[in-house]
Amino acid sequence: MAQARDGWQGAGSGGADQRTLRRANLALVMHGLRDGGPRSRARLAADLGLNKATVSSLVGELMERGLVREGKAERGAVGRPGTIVELDGTGAYGVGAEINVNHVTTLAVDLAGEVVSEHRSSVDTRGLRPEQVVDRLVELLHGTLADVAERGSEPVAVVTGVAGLVDRDRGTVSVAPNLGWQDVPVAAMLRERLDEPDYLVEVANEANLAAVAEATPGDPDRRDILVVHGEVGIGGGIIADGRPYQGRLGFAGEFGHMVVDRDGRRCGCGRTGCWETVIGLTRLLEEAADPTDDLRGPELELEERVAEINRRAAAGDERTLAALHEVGRWVGIGAAALTNALNPGVIVLSGYLGEIGEWIEADVEAEVASGVLAPGSGGTRIALSTIGLSAAVRGGAAVAIDHVYEDPTLVPRAGVPELGATS
Amino acid sequence: MAQARDGWQGAGSGGADQRTLRRANLALVMHGLRDGGPRSRARLAADLGLNKATVSSLVGELMERGLVREGKAERGAVGRPGTIVELDGTGAYGVGAEINVNHVTTLAVDLAGEVVSEHRSSVDTRGLRPEQVVDRLVELLHGTLADVAERGSEPVAVVTGVAGLVDRDRGTVSVAPNLGWQDVPVAAMLRERLDEPDYLVEVANEANLAAVAEATPGDPDRRDILVVHGEVGIGGGIIADGRPYQGRLGFAGEFGHMVVDRDGRRCGCGRTGCWETVIGLTRLLEEAADPTDDLRGPELELEERVAEINRRAAAGDERTLAALHEVGRWVGIGAAALTNALNPGVIVLSGYLGEIGEWIEADVEAEVASGVLAPGSGGTRIALSTIGLSAAVRGGAAVAIDHVYEDPTLVPRAGVPELGATS
Known part of the structure; x- marks a missing residue:
């Protein structure tokens, strides 16, 4: 048995399980910093139940990806100020979009949840064909993508809410009574108009997204x-x-x-x-x-x-x-x-x-x-x-940015080509 | 960075995270065998994304706990029959119990989900005080515990469903209109009557448990x-x-x-x-x-x-x-x-x-x-x-046995005292 147990400890030596585990632990650190706030590496290790060397390595990789940064702790009651680790709010961007009865809207947030771009346009969707509505949304999206590009980045994902029943796997609006739509492949239409981008393009029910914004x-x-x-x-x-x-x-x-x-x-x-x-x-x-x-x-x-x-x-x-x-x-x-x-x-x-x-x-x-x-x-x-009335589009942006928390390797290392990280 | 990454691989060398990880991986193997059926260690390793040495170690520990056993594979189309690993259905027992308007019931299942004991008694709960009803249930429980003891074991948990609103954290029935109960601490009453047993004693809503039985x-x-x-x-x-x-x-x-x-x-x-x-x-x-x-x-x-x-x-x-x-x-x-x-x-x-x-x-x-x-x-x-009408009590037994899948270390190693495994 002793030998077999050593075998267990050697599980980190390679293969798919190590990459999966590594990604899960990168995500764990991201969640820890989001939910528990900035902390020293030692504190983070204790709170997450990981050892210090592990946490140092994980934090190092997240810094390379621009998702966390070092800061100085306030001088507390005890001892000298130490180095803390915190999320880098400008490390990633998520875009939300919305197609509703009277308007189309786009919005981008950074990793800290700050809104960095918002565009809204009144549209009488019932007087237009679905292609025309999607075109109007894409016009706004170009504006929001430009706002993100100005910050030297591109979004992790664009998540569009539509007021109707959405088949999320296919990215299709099945039925939208108030829009008069049936079986409209919104995700595919957006991808084509955005020149098949590298980032994720997803479609969801707008009220479901509004719910996400409240959580x-x-x-x-x-x-x-x-x-x-x-x-x-x-x-x-x-x-x-x-x-x-x-x-x-x-x-x-x-x-x-x-x-x-x-x-x-x-x-x-x-x-x-x-x-x-x-x-x-x-x-x-x-x-x-x-x-x-x-x-x-x-x-x-x-x-x-x-x-x-x-x-x-x-x-x-x-x-x-x-x-x-x-x-x-x-x-x-x-x-x-x-x-x-x-x-x-x-x-x-x-x-x-x-x-x-x-x-x-x-x-x-x-x-x-x-x-x-x-x-x-x-x-x-x-x-x-x-x-307020932008709940759905904010929820879309939150779902987009949440991809980073689930898989931090979606954001590339600065100057390092990614090998199989998201396969 | 290289050194820090080695540090990550060394995370298994001790501490709380290793025990947690080990427990999670034991649970992973248990779930894999339950959901995917008996398989060779090599096949299990491939399916779970773990390496073979890891799986051998995990299977070894689960065998010591009596939860899995070796068997021979059918001679297939290709090659000679190999050794396979399968759940040992007799390795653990869970007990469900129910207090309803017209009856009290107990039932035990083994790890394979087979019913090994069932006792039922008609009771007009509305004509009795809560203490009397619990006494009647405990009479049945002693019968079911004896049935389990005959198999050389004791249950992992006793989970009792009550037809009313249940505060699961406190193990208390808050309101049960059809029983006429209010704030009855069923879990504490059962624990006392069962002489403060080592196994878990939990209380839940009976219809919630019936739902579990259907999943x-x-x-x-x-x-x-x-x-x-x-x-x-x-x-x-x-x-x-x-x-x-x-x-x-x-x-x-x-x-x-x-x-x-x-x-x-x-x-x-x-x-x-x-x-x-x-x-x-x-x-x-x-x-x-x-x-x-x-x-x-x-x-x-x-x-x-x-x-x-x-x-x-x-x-x-x-x-x-x-x-x-x-x-x-x-x-x-x-x-x-x-x-x-x-x-x-x-x-x-x-x-x-x-x-x-x-x-x-x-x-x-x-x-x-x-x-x-x-x-x-x-x-x-x-x-x-x-x-049929025993859905709730079966659900209770399923919840009880599910504790083993979540934490296989609840079942002790044969002859080995457990140190901090469930702390």
Whole structure:
């Protein structure tokens, strides 16, 4: 046995397992620095359960890749300041993009999560063919890619959210009722227009991405969250044990089409009484204003419409407040059902629901408290998104940058050709 | 850098990380043998991406712990038969237990999943104090522990499912409406009555455990499943990416209290229109039979009641078939909502719903097909449990035995005292 055990220790001498293990340990250090903050190598080794020589080697490689850097610790209570290691926020970039009913948007973040580029363009997607919409998005992408290139880099990935059902493996939008799309190969179209780039090009459901934007890596209260994201349609996403939950074919999070009001209205999807029919922006507008009211006119941008609702509510307009109250009640009814099923730590109201949140939050909480079997709502809290209407595109950028945390070898060593590192 | 990299390879020379890594690799071999079947050491090494010496050492240790054994491969098309390695089914035992409205049950399985002991006792839990019910369970447990002791072993864990909300960390039943329990420290009560045993004693929600029993380790079609489990109450469980999903405080899976029929009946929980009120056994019995019908009498065991319903349906009794049709429709309505939210690969109907499954399956599938936004029900299939009414107790035993797969060092080496292996 003794000999065989020595054999185990020699496992590092070569082969696929060493590269896999090395990559996993590089990722471990990246996660450690992100979640636990800058630390000395010795401290990092102790916190990660690795030995000091190992951590020195890993940090060395991450420095070569430009992902971490050395800094000086503050002079603490004990001893002299030592050398600490921290993430280099400018070491990598991720790009998020979004195709929604009224707009296309792109945004880039650096490794520290700082936004370094944002472009937005109003587009009436329903009046254009999918190719034309993708062309409009690519125009914006070129702007964002140029912003990243100015920093001497190119992104690790471009992740595009689309308001529809997305087959992530194929990069195809299967069905997007509010866009009128069916089987549109968005990833392939983008790759072609971007001249088959080296970086990853992915497509996802926009509300799923909005959910990612709400998850705070490393925060235990934000490990199991559920995001209800509303613009024209209502979608959402689930973060389970800290990771986006996609379901069998990636269609999880279509909360808007849970039937909550069986005797209610016809939904855009053809069914009756979907949650979307009682909490979507369209319904709120119908309840809050006459058809001739400018609030319901076609000229207003989403932001302007929401701002006007908030203005009227703040001025005490009875009809607006009654309409908000009704939306809040229905948000709570659906949120209670989801809480019984999933017991999330937090349900985040995102998109337009976040923007009108101050008027509906109390109604939502009351319905959840009375509708959930577990005492104290099972510990589930209601929170309003603080990201605003750019949640989806931020989530896309976060997913893009997250590739670096999963596989730091995606970022090349300065001047060193990479051999088989990502094979 | 070269020296630091050598340092990495030397990481195996001692310390906490080596033990953790060793344990993880022992678990890797156990999972590999379970999911991929018996294989030669060389084949195992190739499949797991470890080198041969490593695998030999790991297999040697697992043999010392009695968890794997050598066997002879069938003579194949090529070459002579070699020595293969396989799980030793008799190497460890796990015990499941259940406290439900009408019965307490215990069951033990070996590492191969074979049932080696099962004891069941009818108990009217509502007529007894929690202490009395736990005493009854412990009587059965002594029988099952004796069955395991006869095989020269003791269990790795005893996992008890209770029909109520369970705080798993504390091992306490917070609320169990159908049992009339509140804040009952079941784990502590069991530990005391079992004389503070060395093995783990855990408590969980019984429907969550029933869900575990349906997940087939290693089957990609059974990685994302959702189980709707019905006896008197309706509960369930979620298996996400192959692991039980618990939610923030472990209360996920209370599907029975999602409101689906707002104008419907009062539920035992005090709310109106819960799913339980339209698909629970009580409702089926009310629709299918008059109050004076023996089918609704207090004497029948759950199994007998369900058997009688199946008999009447098979005989073409109109009222029974109409009642089953209505239950099937409502099961489908709730299942569609859950499918929009979670897009599981399979929804398994378990407990009494599985037993009457042949009469409701078509109605469930039709409602899911029409109620789910994603085309083709998003790939979600409806399946009937094949485990019968012992799903929860089998799930408990599976969770118990799963501890061995996560940490094979829980099973001691033959004659070798364990030093810090599980600290």
